[in-house]
């Protein structure tokens with residue numbers, strides 16, 4: 001019996017032990033099943049849940065869709081909670097309610113029609129329940145290991161496009177926003193709250209791009225405007241092969257923070273809803289983004305923190321330290 005040792009050393013004791021297991025290809029526990037062997041895997045950890053085919057798929061593509069993972073009953077509950085948030089019947093410290101840039105300056109309408117996304121609902125138990133769903137967390141563990149933090153929470157209510165294509169989300173890598181590493185121990189779970197396809201702006205992914213580097217991000221030069229902090233990869237090459245993820249209500253995609261992805265415009269009259277959480281191993285450690293491509297997002301976050309809360313002298317990592325919540329295991333570095 002060999003127990004998986006949690007990493008403690010910033011810089012990747014975890015990476016090393018994963019590597020050692022790859023080199024020896026020894027099954028992790030006494031149980032021998034095809035899923036416990038990890039010949040050359042590094043984006044997934046040894047586990048008893050994913051099949052070898054599923055692991056292989058994530059290793060190669062940087063994402064994995066699990067059909068029907070969240071019940072319609074739970075989703076309907078989250079939808080009701082969201083509606084109450086829009087009506088201001090429910091609120092929570094730190095929660096950010098955002099309107100689409102195309103309608104932000106129009107007359108205020110206090111219902112969901114005005115709201116594009118709710119972020120940072122970690123203090124609202126009725127929504128945070130999503131992040132703790134056991135069937136989600138058991139998959140997350142295959143990427144993060146046993147000490148699991150939720151770092152970023154969102155309910156996205158993509159509006160019918162107001163005619164300026166501002167409902168699009170430019171192609172980006174989520175790691176651009178994250179001042180913690182290693183990237184391979186971070187994963188996003190994103191659940192469709194209804195059928196989502198190309199017509200209402202599904203996720204679009206560039207398979208395999210998770211093996212690349214974190215790229216420079218800027219605001220795309222879009223005529224109709226871009227939402228606050230919706231940075232896109234600079235010089236996005238539209239000829240790269242992409243996959244549109246059509247998903248049914250309850251389907252959940254897990255994806256790597258370096259995977260380039262975005263979402264198209266919503267051409268329907270309905271508000272396209274998805275709920276998501278970014279998780280990280282609490283063994284991850286914060287980095288200083290000064291002098292890196294992430295300096296521009298740190299600057300924006302600092303400006304917003306000053307404007308919104310009047311706080312000065314913070315770093316990008318301080319914002320994340322405040323948002324992170326332990327979901328399972330032990331809180332170590334983050």
Ligand SMILES: CCCCCCCCCC(=O)SCCNC(=O)CCNC(=O)[C@H](O)C(C)(C)COP(=O)(O)OP(=O)(O)OC[C@H]1O[C@@H](n2cnc3c(N)ncnc32)[C@H](O)[C@@H]1OP(=O)(O)O
Pocket residue numbers: 096097098099100101104105119152174177226227228229230231301304319
């Ligand atoms: C730490 C970063 C997040 C990490 C994400 C991890 C990966 C996920 C990738 C993403 O999702 S990236 C997008 C993340 N976006 C944000 O975090 C932005 C969150 N939104 C906000 O903080 C607020 O909605 C915002 C500050 C933009 C506006 O809130 P307010 O309550 O101040 O709105 P208000 O209606 O009072 O408008 C104030 C000004 O903001 C403008 N505004 C409002 N909504 C906007 C919008 N959506 N885009 C651009 N500008 C906007 C509005 O026009 C107005 O401009 P003026 O000052 O010129 O009059």
Ligand SMILES: Nc1ncnc2c1ncn2[C@@H]1O[C@H](COP(=O)(O)OP(=O)(O)OP(=O)(O)O)[C@@H](O)[C@H]1O
Pocket residue numbers: 168169170171198201202204220232233236244261262263264265
């Ligand atoms: N210049 C750009 N920079 C960054 N991202 C972009 C750029 N142009 C388009 N995108 C993004 O690329 C993705 C795919 O865009 P596209 O508009 O083709 O998709 P779609 O609307 O889902 O499908 P289609 O319009 O082809 O039916 C979207 O996430 C979109 O926001």
Ligand SMILES: O=C(O)CCC(=O)C(=O)O
Pocket residue numbers: 154156158169174261262263274
């Ligand atoms: O359009 C969406 O639902 C997802 C957008 C996205 O990738 C993000 O917010 O990080």
Ligand SMILES: [Fe+2]
Pocket residue numbers: 172173174261
């Ligand atoms: Fe994203």
Ligand SMILES: [Mg+2]
Pocket residue numbers: 264265
């Ligand atoms: Mg399009």
